[in-house]
Every structure is written in C-alpha cells, then in structure tokens.
Amino acid sequence: MKHLKKTSRRTRVLTGAAVAAALAAGTFGAVSATAAPSAAPQTAVTADVADRNVHRTTHLTADAATRAAQAALKAAEQDGRRVTVAVVDRNGNTLVTLRGDGAGPQSYESAERKAFTAVSWNAPTSELVKRLETAPNLKDIPGTLFLGGGVPVTAQGGPVAGIGVAGAPSGDLDEKYARAGAAALGH
Incomplete structure (x- = not known):
C-alpha cells in the first residue's frame, strides 16, 4: 500500500481559496441571473381566438x-x-x-x-x-x-x-x- 504524500500548507490554502471563489462566483451569478431585469423587453404572446374555439361555463359561487x-x-x-x-x-x-x-x-x-x-x-x-x-x-x-x-x-x-x-x-x-x-x- 502506497502512502499518500501530505500536501503542503500552501497548496491546501490555495485549493481552499479557489473552491471558495468558485462557489462565490456561482452564487453571485445565480442571484444576478434571477434578480436582474432582462435587457430585452418581454412581449406577451396573445391571440384572439374565434368563439368556436372557446367554451364558456357557468359556476355556482x-x-x-x-x-x-x-x-x-x-x-x-x-x-x-x-x-x-x-x-x-x-x-x-x-x-x-x-x-x-x-x-x-x-x-x-x-x-x-x-x-x-x-x-x-x-x-x-x-x-x-x-x-x-x-x-x-x-x-x-x-x-x-x-x-x-x-x-x-x-x-x-x-x-x-x-x-x-x-x-x-x-x-x-x-x-x-x-x-x-x-x-x-x-x-
């Protein structure tokens, strides 16, 4: 069985910092994507349908x-x-x-x-x-x-x-x- 070589303190600190930075960037990106308004205006798709395509119903309150x-x-x-x-x-x-x-x-x-x-x-x-x-x-x-x-x-x-x-x-x-x-x- 081979013994794994211990990583240096410097390598562990740099690896931890890289992981933290990646997580922070991902979180910031996700929040930014959902919070920022779209640059392009949203246009609703509407259609006037003929009466033959609509069924109206009556309901009891x-x-x-x-x-x-x-x-x-x-x-x-x-x-x-x-x-x-x-x-x-x-x-x-x-x-x-x-x-x-x-x-x-x-x-x-x-x-x-x-x-x-x-x-x-x-x-x-x-x-x-x-x-x-x-x-x-x-x-x-x-x-x-x-x-x-x-x-x-x-x-x-x-x-x-x-x-x-x-x-x-x-x-x-x-x-x-x-x-x-x-x-x-x-x-």
Whole structure:
C-alpha cells in the first residue's frame, strides 16, 4: 500500500481559496441571473381566438353553495334528522360540506358521492337508481353512489352543481332535503 504524500500548507490554502471563489462566483451569478431585469423587453404572446374555439361555463359561487347547504341542513333539522350535506361544482369538486350535529360518520362521504353522481349525470340520484336495472355497471364508476339523496343544480340548461344529502332513514328524505337546498337558490 502506497502512502499518500501530505500536501503542503500552501497548496491546501490555495485549493481552499479557489473552491471558495468558485462557489462565490456561482452564487453571485445565480442571484444576478434571477434578480436582474432582462435587457430585452418581454412581449406577451396573445391571440384572439374565434368563439368556436372557446367554451364558456357557468359556476355556482361559494356563497350560493353555502346557502344551499345551510337550507338543506335546516330542512333536515326541522324534521329532527341528523344529516350531512355536500355541494359540489360542475366538475364534481366539493365546494362545501356541512355535517349536522349527530350525523353518522358514513354520511360525510355518502353526501359528497351523491352530489357528484347527481351533477355527473344531471339527474336526481333517485332517477339514476332506476337506470341500474338496465345498466348495472354504472355503480362501478369511481366516486359515484346510486342512492336517493342527490340532486343537480342547473343554470342556462346545464349542470352547475350537485347537492347530496345523507343520513336520513331513507333516500326519499335525503332527496327532500337536497331539493330544499336547491330551492334556496331559486329566484
């Protein structure tokens, strides 16, 4: 085994100084590159697209979703029912979920899935349950729940949200409360 020769103190100092200088230059360069404004002006690329290339959508506001959920929850509480209410947007994303006092733990996810199912097919989930007779594989679609209690909310002929209620003893009651939430959005 060969013995490595010790480097001189001068070599170690010069090597350390060179490494420190390289690191400092790199750091300064990186900071300078991100901090300095570009010499050439940036021009945004814009294009006016024809209307046929644009699809406009309508969405329920968070305030409206909250009002609908509160109205559905209030209707259930007036009947002495402990439910959870969920409102999802037109894409099935949850806008608001209100779990009423004493609502069962399963009701949270069930309400969201009923709302998602209603907006996905733009139909009440009680109607969709009937479709399972001819298309039983519908129930296999992820995120759906084919039980009564979900209603779509429409504007200008298209779905903008879904309201789902879960926790009452029947889907008919859940749907009654979901409809109360949708009614709160009426004119």
